[in-house]
Amino acid sequence: MAEHHDQHGAHGAGHDEHAGHHPNYKKIYFTLLGLLVVSVVGPVFGIVWVTLISAFGIALVKANLVIQNFMHLKWEKRIAKWFLTASLVLMALFVGGVSVDVLNHEGNNWENIAAQAAVERGLAAAAGEEVVEEEAAEPVDVGFNAPNMFNLVCASCHGAAGDGKGAAGLALDPRPANFTDPAFWAERDRARIVNVITNGGASVGRSPLMVGWSASFSAEQIEQLADYVETFRPGA
Amino acid sequence: MIPQASTYAASIDNVILLIAVLVGFWFIAAEGMFFWLIWRFRAKEGVKSEYLEGHEPHVKKWITWPHSLVLVCDVFIIIGAVQVWYNVKQRLPDDADATIRIIGQQWAWTFQHPGADNDLDTADDIFTVDDLHVEVDRTYIFQLQSRDVLHSFSVPVFRIKQDAIPGRSIMGWFEPTQTGEYDVQCVEICGIGHGVMAARIHIEDAQQHADWIRSASTGTAQ
Amino acid sequence: MAHTATAADTHHDAHAHEHHGPQGILKYLWSTDHKMIAMQYLFTGIAMGLIGAYMAYVFRMQTAFPGVNVPGFGQVSPGEYNSLITNHGTIMIFWVAMPVLVAAFGNFLIPLMIGADDMVFPRINRLSYQVFLLSAIVLIVSFFVPGGGFGGAWTAYPPLSAVAEYNQTNLGSSLWLLAVALEFVAFLLGGINFITTLMNSRAPGMRAYDIPLVCWMIVIASILFMLSVGPLIAGAVMLFFDQTLGTGFYDPARGGDPVLWQHLFWFFGHPEVYVVLLPAIGITIDVIATFARKKVFGYKLMLYTTVATGVLSFFVWAHHQFIAGIDPRMANVFTITTLLISVPIAELCFVIIATLYGGSIRLTTPMLWALAFMAEFLIGGVTGIFLGASGADIYFHDTYFVLAHFHYTFFPIAIIGTFAAFTYWFPKMFGRMMNDTLGKIHFWGTIIPFNIIFIPLFVLGIGGEHRRIYNYEHFPELAGEGMFMLRQIATVALLVMLIFQVVFFYNCYVSWKKGEKAGKNPWKANTLEWTTESPPPHGNWPEGLPNVYRGPYEYGHPDRKEDYWPQNQPS
Amino acid sequence: MAFPKPQATLRSATGIPTGRLAVWWLLASEVVIFGGVLGSYLMHRLGHPEWAEAASHTNTWIGAFNTFVLLTSSFTAVLAHQAAEKGDGKKAAGFLVLTIGGALTFLMVKSYEWTVEILEGFTITANGFWSFYYTAAGLHALHVIAGAIIMGIVAADAYRGRELQRVELIGIYWHFVDVVWIFLFPLLYIAK
Structure with a gap:
């Protein structure tokens, strides 16, 4: 069995080649602590570029010290450095491409x-x-006015006359409610109208296409809309 | 194809045609070669396959030449596409005749027309739902906004399409070239009612448009 | 070197079941053998594929015959329609294409093709499948919670996906997101395993250029996945907080930005296309080399081209967002990079076509699938140019043209590629040959309807018809007679294609039970998996792992009487 | 009963031991995850100067103390690695336990800090800055918790002289968690 016996275990080939290169961990640790103090003290001066250097410049130095010495990347094979670098470059690419739109x-x-x-x-x-x-x-602020708002928002399905014959509503199933139909009012009260405008048709087991409008309108405005809907009631 | 009803519809169609010709050539060449090779080199009794690395210069040229030609075709397509893109999306006409505002919401379009004084955000603005009225041969700039989720304003006969993003105002322009009544669609999925979020665009001549403004201003429209 | 496991792991020890370990089905679920895990991924993927196909059937019936009472489903409401198209897309990409092409064939092929006895981390491999299974269960549960499954398209653009008032699927959208995130975790675990196995565990003598291309392709795909998915995982966490805690990462009114999600999504989403494309190309090139008895035309060229494709794929993501609200100036940059990527992709196709030259082509079932992949994928490839060119995309964006283009790439990848691989390696997986006649019936019964489904959809797209609309009656021009007819043709073809899949399952069952014994190397192929028993036992090569002496595609070598030369033969 | 490692695990064609190679890949994938969060945060932060006001409510001293704790735990982790290389499993386990102590200290300080902030009304929904603050730091804290748990398992093995190479692997991971915090500290605490 031709296995690479020399290359496994705790002290495999990967280690042997950097044995003896171990840095003085204590020295690096105290350097890191010193840098930490500098980065905390930096903003005391209140100068922007000093803060930037003391915060982010030193973060880079600290990260580099940890990566090179504690993680031993300094002595690692090139391939590991390549793909770690690749991941960083991709993040730079991402931020570069996106900041035009988001920043x-x-x-x-x-x-x-x-x-x-x-x-x-x-x-x-x-x-x-x-x-x-x-x-x-x-x-856009078009001002709130219940008849206007009804014509803007509701009429596309319920029709400007409240007869459920709006252009978009013609093909819907179940059909949009017809407010001019006495049968409609036979089984509904005002609380239900307010509830459906607020929470949507699905909340009472009707069409989910009738969405709740609580996100768009205040309770007061919904009351006004309900008032307007009641004007379609036959005999009202 | 559906009718071309804006000034840039033809240029977009021309880019599509340019690409169709270029990639059509490659497509036919590649498929033709492919099927010819399958037929030509079908297994025959006693004939052994050839041993080719593919790195020899005299055979490798069969890859490198087409590959360079593809690059050349790409350059033409890029030039054509970027020109049209610049005209449609990047620039705005300096001498636009009017500005309209288009607001998407679940699941209707609100159109804010400038009204009789031709200025947006004045008292005589005309608001309509799902009906956009424009005059033929006039240049319009639109401001596209959304109240809730993403929508996308698309007029297939104009070849224009732009997403509306809540919180943003995105500008674009168009200039209708023929009268008629056409579909406006929402093409970015926006919830349950996405499929009913249809609107109509009415392209009218000057007389009809003036009539419409008059009737809409007095509240008899729709 | 002490081979010691942690205390927690000893319960599920691979050998323990011989004495006191789990019995019955658990024996399969707890196996750490890479071939068993491959089977788990394969069958889960096929099961999910059937669910995805069922969804396609339901919503295509609705678009062709609006309001019809779909047999096996009933009336389709707009909410259900959105949920069906969303989950069809999600399932087909994340729960079919990825597990089958990357995970199942990656698991099955990588150790066998590089001469290893297993993956390097068998228990992480098992964990990967279990997380994947959990993600599939979460996804299926999400269809049945109150409010129904998530219906905001597979791209899940906020605010629609973030706010329950907008999407009205409060639980469904959270569970959907959770399932997708879990699936990513599963593939990160699996991906690390694939990459490390290929990099470190090749058989003695196997140089980088002796690795079969399909292994390279799966590993390059895994690398692409690992390096691109991070931002989306981060974005998914933010979206999840938006859904559940009410944060405003994507809420413009509170300083968030919906466009950020689009970037996070497509920065992953575009490389993802190549994540599933590359394994399929690898499978195709391996199958074509075997049945054309031909060395791959330019192995190194192919490999470098693939790497170039992978690198370029990170630079093109915003072409999905041309009209979605990105700054128009950026579109020019992305048009250029997008059209540049057509060069390496064209080159991959040229290499595959050139490999046929001088061959001795045998049209077996796997070869038919591989050739069909090439022929159909070309259509998907060339139609992509229209969408990558910003000027033309203004018109084509979000039309049926996109949908047809997309399916002309993904159907060859996920379905044709899978059938090519499945029929090619079936003898190795189950030890028996598949029935060739039934295989060919199934082949033609799939390929012909496939084209009849999607060519009409190209026409619909050119006619300006948009996707994701459950009923066209609201669009007078677009609902014209001709348009309706095209949709109906597509739907009927879909039904025909689905019916022909029965032949496939019948063929699998019959061949698995009564097929002719395959032997070690029924196709006279070179790669290492054909040098062991069919199916390979635990440990793959009981008599000792193989050594490698040459590349994987030494077919028709002039110095030899036979036209193949296995990689493990000393001379 | 031991889990038998496949021979595949023991091969090393790259010259990097398999476990370490896998950890490097794991870190590459972590870099892009944290890169996604921090990149998004950076873009929003630069575009929203008003977040500086929110950021001024973070406690730099607590952040600095936590940086100190993590740097120290990184130091003990590397000492554990040194001991493991010399084959001294007991000493390595001892250092790992110190590292876990560091992790627990970090988490306790963190939970105190968050409690104070939440009581002051700075919850995750308070504004964009706080959303990113809790998300980024929370994701990091999850990594601290996961690292501490795995380290406990590794330490238990190392104490019995088994799987000593894992001391280095968990160490590399731990240093990475440290490096992430080194960047989070100026991003969330110092820049005001």
């Missing part, structure tokens, strides 16, 4: 309104200013 808040023909607003809000709060509830997070 920046505006670019060619686009801007990240929500992020810009979040930055402004946050900086204002940090400066101790009154936090103004920004409307910018909402893409």
Whole structure:
């Protein structure tokens, strides 16, 4: 059996070739502690570039000391260095490719309104200013008005006349509710209308296509919508 | 193919055609060679296969030459694709006639038209759901936004398509070249109602468009 | 050197079952033999494949005949439709293509082909399968929780996937994500095993260029997987926190960014294509070399090209996001890298085609599958150019054209490649030959319907029809008569293809029971797995592990009377 | 009864022992996992100057003390490796137990720190910075816990003079956990 007997076990070939190269671990340990002190003290000066060097420059030095001496990468075969380097290079590639979209808040023909607003809000709060509830997070403020909102959002399925004959609703099964139908009102009360607008059709065993709107509208606004829906009630 | 209804639809179709010709050539050449070799070198009694490393220069050229030619074809495709891309996505026309805002939400499109004064975000803006009205031969810039999840605004006859991302405002442009009424689709899956998130685009001539603005402003539209 | 296990492991000792260990089915579940683990992966993969095929059947019926009461399922609601397409994609990629091509054949072939008695870490190997099995169970459970299975497409773009109010599958989406994450862990464990085994445990005399290409390909695929999946695991943790704890990593209103997930996903997602493609190409080239009795045309060329493909595959990810909201300037960079990757891929195809030159081609069933892989994959390859070129992608993005392109790459990879490998190595796995006639019936019964399914979908895509839409009635132009007909043709072809799979399972059963005894080397092939018994016993070569004297593809050597020359023959 | 190692495990065509090769690959995959979290954090942090305010609520002294603890445990881990190389399993086990002590100290300090922060209202949902803070540090803490458990198993074996090569392997892993913290410390604590 032609096995590579010399190359296994605790003291295999991989070790033998760097036997005798062991660094003075104690010295490296105390160097690391010294560097730690420097990195903690660095920000005391309050100068940005000193902090950057003392924090990240020293982190690199420390990591390098640990990797080379404690992990013995200095004496490892080249192949291990290659694939560890490859993984780091890939991360640099990833950050490089993604930062154009994620780090920046505006670019060619686009801007990240929500992020810009979040930055402004946050900086204002940090400066101790009154936090103004920004409307910018909402893409457009068309003002709330129950009939308008019904026409904007609900009418595509329920129809502007509330008859369940909106363009998108024509092909749905089950059909969108017809608010002009007396049978519809026979078994429903206001609490149920509010509940369905808030939590969606699935919450009462009806079509899940009717989603809950609690994320978009306040309870007060949903009440107004329910009021508007009740205006379709025959004889109302 | 479906009709070309925007100024850049033809250029996008031309890139597709360019690619079709180039890769079609390679496809036919490769498949032809492939089946010919299978037929030519089918097992015959008493004939032993040839012993070829594939690294000899006189045979290796059968790989290296096609391979260089593929690279040349790639260069043509890159040039064609990037030109069109620049025109459609990267630049915005300086002299746009109007700006509209398109807002996606589960599962409807809201279109904010500039209205009679042709300025967005004024009191006479016209909001419609699932019906976009534009005038033929005018250049439009659109601002694409989303209220909840990702949507994608696609007008197949224009060949335009752009995702809407919540929190962002993404700009694009188009210029319709023929009147008619066409499909607008959401093409990024956006939940249960993705399949019903359809809208219509109405491309009107100047007279019809003015009529529509007038009727919509007085509240009789839709 | 003391071969000692930890106390916790001695319970499940490989030899213990001979005396007091687990009996019956547990004997198979607790085995550490690489061949047994390969079988576990293979059969789990096939079972999941049947589930995925069933899903395809249900939603294709719905698209072709909207509102029909699908036999075996019933009415398909829009939510169910989304859930079916999502899980069909997820299952076919993560629970069929990867376990079968990478894990099953990697486990079966790597030790046998490099002359080792097992994987280097048999117990980690077993753990890998068990985690994988757990992930499959979690995924299946996710279909049946309240609210149903996750329906946000296999790409799971937030905020749809992150917020329960939007996707309405609160539990389903969390379980889906958990299953995918567990599956990644399983393949990380398996991948480390494959890579280390190939790097360290080759038979004496086997140089880097004596390793069969399929082993190289599986290992390069594992390396790609390991180096690309990390960001997605990190992203999945963040998405999971968004779903369960309510953090805002992907919520724009709270400083997060949905586009980040797209990058995290596709940074993995594109190399993932090559993770499953490379093993299939490796299988194809090995099968073609054997049945063309031909040395691979340019072994080193092929190997370097594969490495180049692997490296380039990390530079192209954003071509999936051209119109998904990335900065348009970046699209130019990614168009260039994407079209550049066509060069090495074209070269791989040229090498396979050139290998046929001067051969003595025998059209056995495995050879038919391997040739079909090449012929069909070319279609998938050339249609990819349309999508990689940014200008053309504006139109084709998210249409049926993408879907057809994607299936013209993945079907050859996951199905045709698997059948090529399965029929080729069946004699080694079970010790008996498969029935060639039944094999050919099954071959034609799969290949012809396959083309009839997906060529109409190309046409639909060119016509502007978009995927993931459960009912076209809302789109007057796109729901035209011709379009409907094309969808129906595709669905009928799918039914025909599914019916023909019965032939395959029948053939497997009959051949396994009554097939002709295979002997050690029925195909007269060179690689090491054909030098031991069929099926190989535990330890693979009871009489001692082989030594290697030459490369794996020495067919038709002029100095020899026979046209093959096994790797382990001294001269 | 011992688990019989296959001969495959004992071969070493690369010259790197199999176990160590596997650990290097494991670390390569860990680098990309942490790279994904830290890369995402870095991009958000640079794009959101307002997070500096949130970051100023972290306690640099606790972070520095934990860095000190991890550096020290790395030191004892490498001493354990040195002892194992000399074949002294008992001494190696002793150093490993010290390393586990370091891990436990780290975790106790961490849980104290988190308790204080959560009580002050800085939960994982408080804002983007805190989400990343808990996710990155939590992922790291998971690695500390896993490392401590495996180290216990390795130490028990080493004490009986078995599987001494594993002392080096767990050591390499432990140094990696240390290196991750060396970067987390300035990213989460110092940069304000």
